[in-house]
Amino acid sequence: MAIRPPLKELNIKTHDKGFYKGFNRFVTVTSKILVILVVVWILSDIERSGAMLNAMKNWSYTNLNGYYTYSIAFYILVCLTVILWPSFGRIKLGSDPNGKPEFSNFSWFSMIFGAGIGIGVLTYSAAEPLWHLANNPDLIMSKEVILSSLSTNGIALPAGADVFAFYQDQVAASALAPIDGLVLPRSEEALDTAFRYSFFHWGISAWSTYCLVGICLAFFAYARGLPLTMRSALTPLFGKHLEGPLGHVIDISAVIATIFGISQTIGIGLSSFASGMYSITGITWLVTDTANPEPTTGALLLSLFFVMCLSTASALSGVGRGVKWLSNINMVLSFLLLAFFLIFGASMFALEMLGKGILSYVVHLPAMVFTVWDPSTELGNWQTSWSIFYWAWWIAFAPFVGMFLARISKNRTIREFGLIGIVAPSLTLFVWFSFIGGTGIDLELSGIAGGKIFDSGLTAQLFEIIGFMLNPAMAGILSTMVVVLLLTYLVTSADSALLVVNTLNAAGKVEVENGAKHIIVWGIALTSVIAALILAGGLDAITSAMIVAAIPFSFIIILMAISLLKALILDIARAKGP
Template sequence: MAIRPPLEELNIKTHDKGFYKGFNRFVTVTSKIFVTLVVIWILSDIERSGAMLDAMKNWSYANLNGYYTYSIAFYILVCLTVILWPSFGRIKLGSDPNGKPEFSNFSWFSMIFGAGIGIGVLTYSAAEPLWHLMNNPDIIMSKEIILSSMSSNGIALPQGADVFAFYQDQVAANALAPIDNLVIPKSDEALDTAFRYAFFHWGIGAWATYCLVGICLAFFAYTRGLPLTMRSALAPLFGKHLEGPLGNIIDVAAVIATIFGVAQTIGIGLSSFASGLYSITGISWLVTDAVNPEPTTGALLMSLLVVMCLSMISALSGVGRGVKWLSNINMVLSFLLLAFFLIFGATMFALEMLGKGIFSYVIHLPAMAVTVWDPNTELGAWQTSWSIFYWAWWIAFAPFVGLFLARISKNRTIREFGLIGIVAPSLTLFVWFSLIGGTGIDLELSGIANGKIFDSGLTAQLFEIIGFMLNPAMAGVLSSMVVVLLLTYLVTSADSALLVINTLNAAGEVQVENGSKHIIVWSIAVTAVVGALILAGGLDAITSAMIVAAIPFSFIIILMAISLLKALILDIARARERKL
């Protein structure tokens, strides 16, 4: 029995006149109604809505640790399979054998990095290695070993005492035998683990998720000729049923996940942006207090208005102009900042951490990718607040980044898309974390910072590091460059998201007659969502909403992966049939 030919036509209904001409009204209107109801619900009772969002986040942490962990592991496995399998990897994402990519490799990579997690790296490259140096699963397990040894020797931990300091005192007093292979906070042993976990969160797990969605969309849009929208990636599973309500629901879920995924990224960026403004200007109303400066609600809302106005202008200019040029600018500024740390930072120490961190990450990746701890334990609490938070963030961000990557990757092969889209950003991020985070760690371990970097807020630690490296005048100049870089990353992420939302609403069409008007509407909508969440609880409320919004789309990505594998396997079978 001959294998049926693949589906190469999907008729998604769009309106033919008026404001919604060229748009699928069900997807567009349903998404707007949902966003409007969320904003009204939050603003009608800010305190209660914030508490409910937090409760939903805690429920997902308590019940979905395993689901999120195994989902990301599955995405990695499928993505690597389609990239490395010879007959899959050589497939061109385009119907013209002689077609050329629209963007140069530099612009392409700049847009991948800028739209992906450019904002987050500015914050977390400084902060995350520092935090993991003080606490991570290896340190927690070492603490448990010490407590068990103390218990078996009849030694009680005094109330409020630090476990590791008390253990070292007991060893010095010969009351307790030394224990091998412990990982002590802020020790040499903790350095390898600190960078391993930072690389784990920002490496292949994130980029395999993005690239899996991007490859699915690009394959079905450019190779099969289906619309560039989320439902098309499920064509081998559901066929023509995707033209109706089922397809509409899938695209609505993608729009909602995109909004809350980009809200998380914008929220972190706004917090860092406001911290940078305070570092430069010293304006008191930007932060809650000078001792432990955290951005005020007013500072976050002001920054939000500036960013979204600029993002709307950039999105209206299109991918080939505003988005492309902003991506190129922030990539140049990023390399300048990285060059500064390479020349003036703790370079040798950072390069040593880079090598050791990558080796440790690669060796431990298979085990880390499938490890799930009980959320009621200290290990589980760490996993939910770090790993599960990141997995939800990458999943919520995946429809936006995946569709954007597909949009800019026509006429590249699956292997080129995947290898460059995973390896290049991951290695770039590892260098960032090693140079910037390593310099911060070196300043602390050498005693120069005297705990001030450790004690500062997550979004302010980069500026604290710069403050210790340079005199006040030069620190102000470099901090100003970082603030500009943050702004360009914020605008790039937000304008790319606006274009993606428009594409999803327009049944995969990039250019639509009323597209500019809808970009303006969605700019206002995204601003309203982020602003309402800031009022409901700041970054915590944004994180809670993002984690909840990621749940339905995580299941859609699983279906997309199965759909892609089915399509590629059937294509091989069809090719064999033709040879017989």
């Protein structure tokens, strides 16, 4: 029996006049209403709404940790399958066999990296290895072994005592025999696990999620000629039904996930930006406490207004101008910052951590990807606080990054898209974590920092590292460069998100007659959402909203993966003939 030809036309109705000319009015208006309702709900009772957002986050942590874990594992498996399977990987994401990519490899990678994760890496490359050095699953399991040994030997742990410090005291007093294989916090034994878990969160898991969405969108838009929008990726499953309400709901879910996913990224970036401004200027109102500086609400709101004005202006100039040039600038600045740490940081130590970390990551990746711990345990609490938080973040960020990757990747093959889109950013991030985080760890383990980097807030640790490496004048110059880099990443991420939202609302059209007006509206809407969440609880409230928004879109990505596999398999069957 002959296989029906693939669907190559999807008629998504757009308005033909007025303000919404060129846009699907149902998707656009409904998305705006939902965003407005969220802002009004938060501002109507800031304290109560913040508490409710936190309760929803805790519920998802308790009940959905297994779902998030296995969803990410599924995304990785499907993405690697379509990239590595020979007949799938060589498919070109374009209808013209002689078509050339729109952007050079450097500009393409710069935009992938800048939009995908640039803000987070500046904060977490310094902070995450330091945090995991003090607490990670291996350390927690070592603690459980110590508690079991103490119990077996009839030794009571004093109330409030640190388990590891008490264990070392007991061993030193010969009251307890040393236990082989323990990993102690902030020790050389914990280095392997500190980098392994950092790589786990920022490597293949993140980029497979982004690239899976991007490949789906690019395949159906450029190889099949369907609109560049989320619903198109589900045509093998739902066909023409996607022209109506079902398709509208899918695109609205993508818009909402994009708004809250980018809110999390911008929130992290704003906090780092404000911390950097304090490091440079010493203006005390920027932070709540000069001893342990955390940005004030006023500093975050002022930074937000400044960033969003620049982002909206950049988005108005389009991908080929503002976004492209800003991406190139922040990539150059990123390499300059990384070069500084390569030359003046703990280079040999970092190289050792890079090699050992990658090896440990690859060996343990299958087990880590499929492991789910009981959220009521300490291990489960760590997993929800770190891994599940990241999985929700990557899922909420995926419609934005995936759409943006698809937009800039026409005429590349699936294998090229996937290998460069997964391997290159992952390796770049591993280098960042090793050299910046490794330098911070070396300063602490050598005693130079005296615990000050450990005790700093997450968004201030990079500036603390710079402060210990350089004299005040040089530290000020380098910190200024970091602040400028943060600003360019913030602007690039926000303006790319505005362009993606516009494309979703315009039924996949990149250029729309009234596009500029809608970019301004969505710039105001995104600013309002982030400002409201900052008032409702700062980064915690933003994180809570992002995690809730990620839930519906996580299921849509699963459907997109199944749809892509079905389309590719049927294409092979059609090529073989009856």
